Amino acid sequence: MRTPVLLLAAALAACMPATGASAENYVNAPAAQRVAKESGLKTAIFAGGCFWGVEAVFSHTKGVKSAISGYHGGTKRQATYDLVSGGMTDHAEVVKVTYDPRVVRYDQLLQVFFSVVADPTLKNRQGPDVGRHYRAALIPVSKEQAAVARSYLAQMKKSGKWSRPIVTGIEAYKTFYPAETYHQDFAKKNPRHPYIRRWDAPKVAAFKRMYPGLYRSGFVTG
Structure with missing residues (x-):
């Protein structure tokens, strides 16, 4: 079992930037095909580099329950x-997102994701983090999500919003495994962490600026 000191050290070492990293660019991604009316809470899974930033943005999204x-x-x-x-x-x-589709739809989550969270033109890296485990990918958990994801990636490729080819793909759902406790709610618990201030706080700020109707000031927890 790790001691609290070792857990903190692991958390501080996670998602640390590589040398020569450049600032992120935010893109006003096109609106996606609307999802048919859904009922009950839904889940969606997104891979977009270090999970701290993905979680931070979706934790500020209206309708997201966890x-x-x-x-x-x-x-x-x-x-x-x-x-x-x-x-x-x-x-x-x-990051596994549980959301209320009466407030925010899957297609809207896709638009937010590609606007401020993940650069779809980067392969096996995001922002300062390099490696296949930092790849950007959509992991649909239903046939409808898969159809919307495929349609949206095709739409993105035709939109001209990005100057480089879109390389983000779709991965078949397997099993989601929660990360260690010290990674959960990391941006909320560690707002002064250098990585959060440099890379993830700007994502949340861009989200607030670009999608004020979907932004909420408080974090959802868990």
Whole structure:
């Protein structure tokens, strides 16, 4: 078992920037095909680089009931930060979002994701973080989500919003494994962390500026 000191050290070392990283560019992504009327709470999974920033943005989204950082793509045995961060698993860092479709739809989550969270032109990296575990991907959990995701990626490629080719793909849903406790609600608990201030706070600020109707000031927890 790790001591609290070791847990803190692991958290501070996670998602640390590589040298030569450049600032992120925010794009007003096109509106996606509307999802048919849904009932009850729904879930969606997004891989968009370090899960701290993905979770931070969706935690500020109206209609989102929870945003949980975790791993997807590999095995249960591999679902630890030590292994995933070493780049030797099939996992990606992901966030599982539970949302109320009466307030925010899946297509709107896609638009927010590609506007301020993930650069769809980067392969196996996002922002300062490099490695296949930092890949951007959509992981639909239903046939309808899969259809909307495919349609939206095709729409993005034709939109001319991005100067480089769109390389983000769709991955079949396997099993979501929650990340360690010290990764959950990381931006909320550590607002002065250098990584949060440099990379993730600007994403939240851009979200507030670009989508004021979807933004909420408080974090959702868990």
